[in-house]
Amino acid sequence: MSAAPTVAARRSRRDRLDRPMKVILPMWIIGTVIFVLFPIYLIFMVSFAPGSALFGERPSLFITEPTTMWWQRVLESGDLWAPLGKSLTVATLTTLLAIVIASPAAYVISRLSPGLRYTIVIGLLVTRMFPEFAIGISVATRFARFGLVDDYVGLILAHLIGSLPFIAWILVGTFETVPRELEEAAQIDGASRVGTLTRVVFPLAAPGIAVASLFVWLYSWNEFLYARLLTTNQNTLPLQVFTAIDRGSAQQMATVAAILTLPILLVVYFLQRYLRPGALSGAVKG
Amino acid sequence: MAVEEGVAGAASARPSPARRGWIARHRFELLLITPLVGYVLVLTIAPILDTVRLSFSDPDGAGFPSLQSYREVVGTDVFRTAVVNTIIVALLSLSMELSVGLAIALALHTKFRGRGLVRTVSLIPLGVPTIVSGAIMLLIFNRSGFLNSLLFSVADLINNIPGVDWEYRAIGWTVAGGVKSLFVVAFADMWKVLPVVTLIFLAGLQSIPEDVYEAADVDGATKWQRFVRITLPLLIPYFTMALILRAIDAFRIFELALVLAGGIEPVLGTYIFSRYAPPTNDPYTAAAASIVLFGIIMLFIVLYLRFVARRAEMVA
Numbered sequence: 158m159s160a161a162p163t164v165a166a167r168r169s170r171r172d173r174l175d176r177p178m179k180v181i182l183p184m185w186i187i188g189t190v191i192f193v194l195f196p197i198y199l200i201f202m203v204s205f206a207p208g209s210a211l212f213g214e215r216p217s218l219f220i221t222e223p224t225t226m227w228w229q230r231v232l233e234s235g236d237l238w239a240p241l242g243k244s245l246t247v248a249t250l251t252t253l254l255a256i257v258i259a260s261p262a263a264y265v266i267s268r269l270s271p272g273l274r275y276t277i278v279i280g281l282l283v284t285r286m287f288p289e290f291a292i293g294i295s296v297a298t299r300f301a302r303f304g305l306v307d308d309y310v311g312l313i314l315a316h317l318i319g320s321l322p323f324i325a326w327i328l329v330g331t332f333e334t335v336p337r338e339l340e341e342a343a344q345i346d347g348a349s350r351v352g353t354l355t356r357v358v359f360p361l362a363a364p365g366i367a368v369a370s371l372f373v374w375l376y377s378w379n380e381f382l383y384a385r386l387l388t389t390n391q392n393t394l395p396l397q398v399f400t401a402i403d404r405g406s407a408q409q410m411a412t413v414a415a416i417l418t419l420p421i422l423l424v425v426y427f428l429q430r431y432l433r434p435g436a437l438s439g440a441v442k443g
Numbered sequence: 444m445a446v447e448e449g450v451a452g453a454a455s456a457r458p459s460p461a462r463r464g465w466i467a468r469h470r471f472e473l474l475l476i477t478p479l480v481g482y483v484l485v486l487t488i489a490p491i492l493d494t495v496r497l498s499f500s501d502p503d504g505a506g507f508p509s510l511q512s513y514r515e516v517v518g519t520d521v522f523r524t525a526v527v528n529t530i531i532v533a534l535l536s537l538s539m540e541l542s543v544g545l546a547i548a549l550a551l552h553t554k555f556r557g558r559g560l561v562r563t564v565s566l567i568p569l570g571v572p573t574i575v576s577g578a579i580m581l582l583i584f585n586r587s588g589f590l591n592s593l594l595f596s597v598a599d600l601i602n603n604i605p606g607v608d609w610e611y612r613a614i615g616w617t618v619a620g621g622v623k624s625l626f627v628v629a630f631a632d633m634w635k636v637l638p639v640v641t642l643i644f645l646a647g648l649q650s651i652p653e654d655v656y657e658a659a660d661v662d663g664a665t666k667w668q669r670f671v672r673i674t675l676p677l678l679i680p681y682f683t684m685a686l687i688l689r690a691i692d693a694f695r696i697f698e699l700a701l702v703l704a705g706g707i708e709p710v711l712g713t714y715i716f717s718r719y720a721p722p723t724n725d726p727y728t729a730a731a732a733s734i735v736l737f738g739i740i741m742l743f744i745v746l747y748l749r750f751v752a753r754r755a756e757m758v759a
Binding site: 182192215216217291294295296318417421 | 483
């Protein structure tokens, strides 16, 4: 039995794949970065492009004479500040309410037996399998009757529908990491149930709650479908982008889109360390 | 869990002792969980049931279980086109997202200088609003868009070769209709959700223990064999998760289809919206179509789990 030569032969076969990979891999990585960044570059580039740059069948990839004309025009027009204010208000209030409603419940769910816990969490996620329209059609017709169309309250209620199952799912995972022994210790020391929660459990879960609430804020800030169903004339910022797509110039569209995107790029930048792949593995194994 | 006794007297009715005991003991927990449960019941479950009821109601008010709206919907060409288009877009975007996402995850899993930065950069589309990615794709795929500009340059390059004469004509990709428009929608969806798919696959790759590969090395496995025999089979659960998560969203696609193929190629999302919104103002057929959409999503997931996932696990 001569094992040595075959191993050597196999080694050389492996090398054959090694060499092309040394070229392909860096190119693929650079290609990925370009693929991801180019569209972002485009939206900001176009928002500074003079009108003449985009005419014809061959628009240029670079602008030689940038202009702030479109930004000035959009910032000075009456169509920006009201939608911006509505989007900010709705996203912030949705986030606050989502935390208030979901975190106590998530705490209780996290303390249930594993079987019951998974049933509830999966049940919450199943509601996400329904088309938003299946919920939205009924909600929109009812809300219209209660005068909740073009109303902050109506949109906040609708955005809670989309975000509560999600935030509850994340927070159940967060509260699972808070050891029960700490609660018991606090109660032995004479803390009430409420005191244990507010002084021990919630402070320990604060980082998780912060991340979850950022996700909810992002969801509400970007949300289009419910906003479209529940709006006739008080646009949110995403609806304003759609209006610009519908009847604005390319630059105007790009400028409004850039304004909608800017805060989000900052948020994702600060969030990215929480978006480690490991954060998801628990969910997959579950 | 702390036991709170001595509140039994507060209950005025006469439930059975065991039941009263349970409620009394868990009053605190019930209090905490009620807002969420109440919200989901009133503003998620009830609306879904209401939409189901609406879809089976006769618009003229005659008789409750009525298939009138379903018959009306299925009878139109627009609806049938929308169903076919939805399936095409979903399959296109799923296959592109999963293959490209896997390829990016594999690259980001290798060790190289600046990996942290590249990983951060590759997450950026996650934060870009869907409607904005639609706007960007319009800039790229328009008649006077950047894809045409690129293709003109390619044509110029090729035409430098003697004997080649290729005249490229600008195409308005988004208004071309047919598979071209659907491809643009699927492409936009892919760009937007690649980070999610990549993260799921990265999690999968990191879950594979190093010693499995070491054992394969001892046995003299080639890189290709390692990939096909170890990496791919062990990624199957993550593949299933990514596929189901993405399939739910891909079939429900709305904003991107509205912006990029709005007037030309309907998908179920835009069809439902056009039924509901003015000037049609018909919640009955809109409800029926959204129940059909839910049925398609469920059917896809059940078929996948029943046939593909099980067979893949058997092969592995």
